[in-house]
Amino acid sequence: MRSLSITAALVCLALLNSAFAEEKLSMSDADKAMYAELLDNNPAEMDVAEGEQLFGELIGTAGYAKMLGVKEKDLPKYIAGFPRYVEPAKKVVTLAQTIQMAAAASEKPVPKLESKEMVKMSAYVKSIANGQKTSIDVKANKHMVEMMKLGQEVFEERRGGRGLSCNNCHSMDIVGQRLRMQPLPDLGAKETAAAGTWPAYRMTQSQMVTLDKRMQQCMKNALLAEIPLGSKEIVALEVYVTNKTKGNAISVPSVKR
Amino acid sequence: MKTLIKIKPKTYAAGDIVKIDFMAMHPMETGMRKNKDTGALIPAEYIDEVKFLFNDTLVTKMVIWESLSVNPLMSISFKVPGAGTLKVIAKDNKGQSVESTTQITPKG
Amino acid sequence: MERRSFLKGFGAAAACAIALPHVASAAEEKKSASPMAMNFETAVAAITGGKALTPSAKVKMEAPEIAENGAVVPVKVTVESPMSDKDYVKAIHILASKNGNVRCANIYLTPANGEAFFGTRIKLGGTQDVVAIAEMSDGTFLTAKQNVKVTIGGCG
Numbered sequence: 001m002r003s004l005s006i007t008a009a010l011v012c013l014a015l016l017n018s019a020f021a022e023e024k025l026s027m028s029d030a031d032k033a034m035y036a037e038l039l040d041n042n043p044a045e046m047d048v049a050e051g052e053q054l055f056g057e058l059i060g061t062a063g064y065a066k067m068l069g070v071k072e073k074d075l076p077k078y079i080a081g082f083p084r085y086v087e088p089a090k091k092v093v094t095l096a097q098t099i100q101m102a103a104a105a106s107e108k109p110v111p112k113l114e115s116k117e118m119v120k121m122s123a124y125v126k127s128i129a130n131g132q133k134t135s136i137d138v139k140a141n142k143h144m145v146e147m148m149k150l151g152q153e154v155f156e157e158r159r160g161g162r163g164l165s166c167n168n169c170h171s172m173d174i175v176g177q178r179l180r181m182q183p184l185p186d187l188g189a190k191e192t193a194a195a196g197t198w199p200a201y202r203m204t205q206s207q208m209v210t211l212d213k214r215m216q217q218c219m220k221n222a223l224l225a226e227i228p229l230g231s232k233e234i235v236a237l238e239v240y241v242t243n244k245t246k247g248n249a250i251s252v253p254s255v256k257r
Numbered sequence: 258m259k260t261l262i263k264i265k266p267k268t269y270a271a272g273d274i275v276k277i278d279f280m281a282m283h284p285m286e287t288g289m290r291k292n293k294d295t296g297a298l299i300p301a302e303y304i305d306e307v308k309f310l311f312n313d314t315l316v317t318k319m320v321i322w323e324s325l326s327v328n329p330l331m332s333i334s335f336k337v338p339g340a341g342t343l344k345v346i347a348k349d350n351k352g353q354s355v356e357s358t359t360q361i362t363p364k365g
Numbered sequence: 366m367e368r369r370s371f372l373k374g375f376g377a378a379a380a381c382a383i384a385l386p387h388v389a390s391a392a393e394e395k396k397s398a399s400p401m402a403m404n405f406e407t408a409v410a411a412i413t414g415g416k417a418l419t420p421s422a423k424v425k426m427e428a429p430e431i432a433e434n435g436a437v438v439p440v441k442v443t444v445e446s447p448m449s450d451k452d453y454v455k456a457i458h459i460l461a462s463k464n465g466n467v468r469c470a471n472i473y474l475t476p477a478n479g480e481a482f483f484g485t486r487i488k489l490g491g492t493q494d495v496v497a498i499a500e501m502s503d504g505t506f507l508t509a510k511q512n513v514k515v516t517i518g519g520c521g
Contacts, residue, residue: 027430049261050259324467333478
């Protein structure tokens with residue numbers, strides 16, 4: 001009796017499988033093309049325009065370049081190399097942290113990393129490097145070498161009640177497998193356009209989100225304690241993830257699911 | 258309400274049919290979502306009317322409901338009659354209204 | 366024991382839902398009655414005034430077959446028409462057949478548009494048909510639809 005019901009269950013499963021095999025499970029190229037058109041009318045463009053205004057009022061590109069010790073005309077190339085070691089901070093920092101530094105240096109109120117203003121301003125600053133290639137250099141100095149190593153450790157460290165790490169979904173071995181109807185991307189691939197395209201407008205949240213915030217959201221959903229913004233660990237993670245996209249063009253803001 | 262008007266393609270001549278893309282930053286609240294902390298319904302707040310005018314003559318009027326996405330896009334075609342001012346007036350169900358303009362400048 | 370009776374009840378409810386879809390959807394409507402709520406039949410009647418709705422290849426409806434999220438679903442409608450003073454598309458209506466309020470947008474066009482086109486992005490509460498109705502200047506109503514599967518993609 002029991003074996004009969006198991007057989008019946010197996011037959012059912014087989015039938016279900018063949019039924020699903022007929023059904024399309026992810027977006028066709030035509031579907032993807034429709035979504036790609038969203039880039040032409042990205043609501044986050046309005047945020048970046050506001051970020052430009054806020055940044056101009058707070059610091060301005062001239063003051064910002066001076067603080068970083070680079071010529072204003074070299075900003076696009078320089079920004080394309082972030083996260084990087086900057087001398088005034090004596091550590092590896094993100095663009096958002098350089099905005100904080102510049103604000104502090106000119107005795108202006110320092111925007112918090114998680115503030116809406118900061119998301120808009122850091123998106124604007126990154127957009128200055130649009131069209132440039134991501135040029136992070138993880139061997140530039142001992143600080144970068146150290147952060148790259150730490151970033152890989154954080155990426156691969158299994159944490160939380162379920163023992164998950166970033167690598168569970170983003171190791172190269174499982175690229176193309178499906179996570180809730182969506183193929184898992186190769187974070188380094190040109191067509192994935194990962195690190196070089198954040199901040200991005202997230203459709204599911206209807207707002208622009210930064211890369212570090214996105215990584216925090218990932219941790220939250222995997223039931224891991226969120227690594228705080230601005231911490232050495234999250235900057236290291238950004239270094240590691242950005243290095244995967246080295247050489248890919250920067251294009252901000254983009255649109256993500 | 259922040260807005261953005263784009264004319265595509267960027268260069269066009271009189272007589273050409275162009276696309277006018279209008280975007281507005283608006284929550285487009287359905288009135289069905291609950292505040293996670295209080296459990297109270299968030300009141301509906303959505304753009305309910307958009308008018309496109311060329312030199313103050315109505316080209317297209319839209320009646321909109323809450324099913325449009327947050328920060329909505331509304332895109333139409335427009336046959337460029339010549340140079341002039343394109344005005345877009347968007348109004349929401351709470352009476353908030355915004356007027357945005359852009360110049361139509363055909364080449365050649 | 367409790368679990369068993371719950372399961373039984375659940376099974377019965379599921380059977381009801383299958384056998385009596387109208388009853389189930391009516392109950393849902395009551396539960397989620399928004400002030401703007403309107404079902405598909407009422408919305409169509411409000412547009413056509415009871416006139417016939419003709420499926421037509423002249424109405425080109427573009428929407429993804431599969432949407433990775435229901436919050437942003439791109440929709441484009443183009444209607445074949447000379448858009449002259451005598452022969453033009455008066456309006457394009459977009460309906461999401463299973464949203465609480467099925468009405469998305471009524472677009473009232475004029476010959477000045479040069480082409481009968483409307484593009485937007487809509488929210489879909491689940492897998493359903495997105496329907497376009499074109500109101501022609503001769504008083505006829507043409508229609509086209511596209512089924513959009515709403516899935517949940519990825520994590521977070």
